[in-house]
Amino acid sequence: MTTKEEAEHLPAVVEPGGAPAVPDDAERTPAVAEEAAQPAAAEDTDPPTADRRKRRIRRTAVIVVIAIAVAAAAGLAATGAFSGDDGPATAAAPAGPAATTKVQRMTLTSTETVDGTLGHGKPTAVTNGSAASASGQSGGGQAAADSEFITWVPGEGDTLERGDTVYRVNERKVPLLYGSVPLYRTLEQGSEGSDVRMLERNLADLGYDGFDVDDEYTYGTAQAVEEWQDDLNAEETGTVRPGDAVVASGARRVAELKTSPGAVAGGEVLTWTGTERIVSMDLDPQHEDLVKEGSKATVRLPDGSNVVGKVTDIGTPASDAAASGGGAGGEGQGADEATLPVQLEIDDQKKLGRYQAASVDVILEADSRRDVLAVPVNALMARPGGGYALEVPKADGGSDMVPVELGMFASGLVEVKGSGIKEGMSVGVPK
Incomplete structure (x- = not known):
């Protein structure tokens, strides 16, 4: 039996590396270390180094087992074992287009x-003493006398129709007539021509009668004119002179007044346009x-x-x-x-x-193509070496590149031609 004093003088056990072996007991708490300092029991016959080797082997074994377990867990996670997938791993499906559209048959217009x-168009002038042309432009005519004054004008923006007063001179009304021939001469019994027909057509549409609407100025026409002149507060002569009315192709809209009541008659009275925009x-x-x-x-x-x-x-x-x-x-x-x-x-x-x-x-x-196949321009795919193709999806999720020839471009669409390109088929486009 080795006494405590003898144990204290035993040489330290040196590990192969040359450093003294530090007993595991040195890592324990002070109480345990103090207990370990007591004399060893007689039945404890194993050398201290043997105990250390056994403990080291056990530790090494535990570390190896843990490393194997970690590696195994990583492998199972990679194979999906922890996800509940008991089947074999499958290969990634072939990638198709992100989105699709249909090939359309249509009329393509650029x-x-x-x-x-x-x-309301370009305004034209109305001049006192002249008759306007069909476009509203005033023609030449007899100037108003110095004793004549403008006594009334319409308002800017007013609409004038057949028979309406365009302006007044000494309270005599100057009406609007519809036609394409201006009053360029004096019309009286015996006159003939298209301007006579124009006058008679207006008289009839205004409710006057007793004549036929034709190219002849008859006695009946003169009687109707006298009645019309009475309504205009004009002298009843039975004849019509240039300036007695203003002729235009239809209703007119007053654009701008060029004179005002009290001004001496003669010159521009107003400008006007058509009524429609x-x-x-x-x-x-x-x-x-x-x-x-x-x-x-x-x-x-x-x-x-x-x-x-x-x-x-x-x-x-x-x-x-x-x-x-x-x-x-x-x-x-x-x-x-x-x-x-x-x-x-x-x-x-x-x-x-x-x-x-x-x-x-x-x-x-600019141009139009009927009955052509068309797709959005962004459906075109550039081909290596030049040209274009359409990406046509397949049943397995993949796609084929089908070459196409391009036609007319219009409104974000392009005409396409190619083998296998049909109306209604799906082609790829960016998502």
């Missing part, structure tokens, strides 16, 4: 958008082939709504310099600024809402 102006545009001559009389166009209003317009008048190309009277020696740009005046009428005036004057867009048809 357009050209130009600036236009909504309004129209669209005017100055077209670049290179787009002249896009318009013809009777052709339709879309007019886009400031609020984004659309109305249909019809071309009713195409003027002659003219430059701003020519329109303003500039000569060859002026500073105008000449033919470089030449434009083609075009006028459109709007049949459905209600769709114009409350717009009286506004800037608008006029959308003209």
Whole structure:
């Protein structure tokens, strides 16, 4: 038996690394360490190094087992064992297009958008002592005498119709007649011509009778004229002179007054326009082939709504310099600024809402292709080496690239042709 004193003088056990082995008991609490300092029991015959080796082996074994368990857990997690999936892992499905659209069969139309102006058209002048043409322009005529005065004018914005008074001279009414032939001569019994027919048509529409509407100014016509002159507070002569009435193609809207009651008669009385709102545009001559009389166009209003317009008048190309009277020696740009005046009428005036004057867009048809297959432009896929293809999805979730030939582009769509491209088939587009 080794006593306590002998144990204290035993040499320390040196590990193969050369450092003294530190008993595990040194890591315990002070109470346990103090107990370990007592003499070892006689039946404890195993050397201290053997105990340490056994403990070290046990620790190493525990570490290895833990490492294996961690690795196994990681493997199970990777295979989905913890997710409840008992089946074998499957390969990723082939990727198809993010979204699809349909190939359409349609009429594809390309357009050209130009600036236009909504309004009542260019005002024309009405001159006292003359009869207006069908367009509202005044013609030459006898000037009013110095003793004659303007005694009444309508208001700006007023609408004048057949038989309405355009103005008064010495309280004599000067009415509006509808027609295409101005009063350019004195009409009396025995006169013949289209201006006679125009006068008789107006008299009949105003309720006067006793004559036939034809090209002959008869006694019956003269009697009807006298009755009409009485209603106008005019001298009953039975003849009609230039300046006794103003002729226009239809109802007119007073744009601006040029005189006022009390002024000496003679000269401009007012300017007027048609009553319906129209669209005017100055077209670049290179787009002249896009318009013809009777052709339709879309007019886009400031609020984004659309109305249909019809071309009713195409003027002659003219430059701003020519329109303003500039000569060859002026500073105008000449033919470089030449434009083609075009006028459109709007049949459905209600769709114009409350717009009286506004800037608008006029959308003209430039080209049209009927019965073609078309897709959105963003459905096109560039092919290596050039050209384009459509991505056609397959049943397995993948897709095929089908080469196509391109036709006309219009409104974000493009005409496509190609083997296997059919109406209604799905093609890929960005999501």
